[in-house]
Amino acid sequence: MEFAPGIHDLSQAMGGHVHAYLIVDGDGLTLIDTLYDTTGQRVLDVIQGMGRQPTDVQRIVLTHAHRSHLGGLAALKKATGATVHAHSWEADIISGERKAQPRISALIPMRPVRTYWRIYYLQVGMALGVGKHPPCPVDRTLADGDQVGPLQVLHTPGHSPGHLAFWWPERRTLFAGDAIATWPEFAPGWPAFNLNERQHRASLQRLAELDAEVLAVGHGRPLTEDVAARVRTLVDEG
Ligand SMILES: [Zn+2]
Numbered sequence: 001m002e003f004a005p006g007i008h009d010l011s012q013a014m015g016g017h018v019h020a021y022l023i024v025d026g027d028g029l030t031l032i033d034t035l036y037d038t039t040g041q042r043v044l045d046v047i048q049g050m051g052r053q054p055t056d057v058q059r060i061v062l063t064h065a066h067r068s069h070l071g072g073l074a075a076l077k078k079a080t081g082a083t084v085h086a087h088s089w090e091a092d093i094i095s096g097e098r099k100a101q102p103r104i105s106a107l108i109p110m111r112p113v114r115t116y117w118r119i120y121y122l123q124v125g126m127a128l129g130v131g132k133h134p135p136c137p138v139d140r141t142l143a144d145g146d147q148v149g150p151l152q153v154l155h156t157p158g159h160s161p162g163h164l165a166f167w168w169p170e171r172r173t174l175f176a177g178d179a180i181a182t183w184p185e186f187a188p189g190w191p192a193f194n195l196n197e198r199q200h201r202a203s204l205q206r207l208a209e210l211d212a213e214v215l216a217v218g219h220g221r222p223l224t225e226d227v228a229a230r231v232r233t234l235v236d237e238g
């Protein structure tokens, strides 16, 4: 669960093997994304397992406003009282005032089908703009270059217009959100879900230049070996 010092990995099969991360820095906890379940219980269980209280979570930071990452948000906001942070473009989707941008071309199955069939139900949700999360207001909007807790904010549009990645320089750890996926295979995100390919490639280039040692992504397990070289292969492919 703690796959690198101070970084706990939380995951569930629903929502496309979605992952969230709880990081310990000094006294406070920072939660990155909130998993698919609307109860937040998996996250609360991990906090308890660490011998901590829900109110030790100082902030919840969100990579973007897709259903798989927002499920537990409202419940966890209530349980923790933490400040909720996201990019301004995503904020009114998170608060339930606007739907996530649909992408009708997402109805075309991703290839190879034998790899991606397991997430086709999420593609349909994206294409039709269905898949609601319990809404929750955003307390503070984030922009490129901001600092939130120990993390530097990187605006990395492409997957969605307000997609954020987070960089923890002391640990050389990159939280890439959905800009990179490691499930069902290591890839530059899930192609059918990326709203703007040109922006997405520019964001990948930026992430590659960080020379990260640890990579934590929104779908699939974190990587701790050959990270910088592997991320660079995603840019070269483009
Ligand atoms: Zn997404």
Ligand SMILES: [Zn+2]
Binding pocket: 066, 068, 069, 178, 218, 219
């Ligand atoms: Zn996702």
